[in-house]
Amino acid sequence: MAASHAAPPPRDAPSGRPIGIRPARSAAASSRSALRALVLRDLTVLMKSFGEFAGRTVMQPFLLVFVFLYVFPLIGQGVGSGGGARGESAFATVLVPGVVSIAIMFQGIQSVAIQMSQEFGFTREIEDRVQAPCPIWLVAVARVLSGSAQGLISAVIVLPIAAVVHAPGVHPHLAFHWWIVVTLIPLCCLTMTSLGLLLGTSFQPRNIGVMFGFVVLPLVFLGGTYYQWTKLAPVQVGGFHWLQVLVLVNPLIYMSEGMRAGFTDVSHMHLYVVYPVLTGFCALFLALGLRNFRHRVLS
Numbered sequence: 001m002a003a004s005h006a007a008p009p010p011r012d013a014p015s016g017r018p019i020g021i022r023p024a025r026s027a028a029a030s031s032r033s034a035l036r037a038l039v040l041r042d043l044t045v046l047m048k049s050f051g052e053f054a055g056r057t058v059m060q061p062f063l064l065v066f067v068f069l070y071v072f073p074l075i076g077q078g079v080g081s082g083g084g085a086r087g088e089s090a091f092a093t094v095l096v097p098g099v100v101s102i103a104i105m106f107q108g109i110q111s112v113a114i115q116m117s118q119e120f121g122f123t124r125e126i127e128d129r130v131q132a133p134c135p136i137w138l139v140a141v142a143r144v145l146s147g148s149a150q151g152l153i154s155a156v157i158v159l160p161i162a163a164v165v166h167a168p169g170v171h172p173h174l175a176f177h178w179w180i181v182v183t184l185i186p187l188c189c190l191t192m193t194s195l196g197l198l199l200g201t202s203f204q205p206r207n208i209g210v211m212f213g214f215v216v217l218p219l220v221f222l223g224g225t226y227y228q229w230t231k232l233a234p235v236q237v238g239g240f241h242w243l244q245v246l247v248l249v250n251p252l253i254y255m256s257e258g259m260r261a262g263f264t265d266v267s268h269m270h271l272y273v274v275y276p277v278l279t280g281f282c283a284l285f286l287a288l289g290l291r292n293f294r295h296r297v298l299s
Contacts, residue, residue: 223252
């Protein structure tokens with residue numbers, strides 16, 4: 001039997017030297033380009049349906065401030081109405097940052113968790129995304145980044161509405177601390193979209209109702225949307241402030257308290273607690289979400 005020989009490398013005809021073949025760009029550059037393309041694709045789709053996005057973003061926050069800050073004061077049932085317009089204004093001051101926080105939270109869940117749950121469902125759209133020339137985990141990161149951009153847009157849309165929709169005599173007292181606003185809101189957006197990644201890769205499409213009932217609703221009602229964490233001390237059993245301790249496992253409480261630090265002068269949780277804890281939640285949710293994403297893609 002004749003021995004098999006490997007084909008010689010191609011040679012340059014004039015010189016007879018082997019021709020070196022090098023990729024036009026590195027793997028890192030290819031991954032960056034793919035990441036940028038995936039994010040731009042999501043944002044392009046968003047711009048084409050921006051009206052639907054804006055309506056979905058505004059509806060719940062608008063209803064909250066409309067009912068609590070407009071309807072209730074007019075019919076004499078306003079929260080804090082025992083103190084008259086002053087008490088209602090104090091509640092409005094607390095509520096506005098909370099409304100912005102839940103707008104970011106819901107946007108993170110809707111833009112990542114629900115979409116990803118559908119893509120892992122019968123449509124299997126996720127298979128098209130993971131064919132991009134980049135690592136599998138980068139596809140998930142692209143969805144987190146595009147969702148964070150949507151969360152940032154939602155905050156910009158919701159804040160003016162929450163600040164102006166109120167009954168006559170009710171005035172939220174806002175005081176913007178811009179260094180907190182410009183650093184905290186992006187961190188909140190990343191944290192909530194990372195949570196959306198974790199939820200979207202943990203729940204099957206048929207269990208979305210369970211996710212909202214057992215995860216989302218407790219986050220909202222125990223997340224400081226309607227009250228300050230510093231005011232929970234009277235809720236205690238045997239001298240133990242159980243509710244003030246219990247809500248500390250909720251990332252939304254740190255968002256709401258941070259927003260109050262950025263938008264108002266009312267009492268709030270210390271920022272040296274808010275920033276590290278939110279960063280820790282973001283890293284935890286992202287790590288678990290990426291692990292689940294890889295597992296579901298390869299299974």
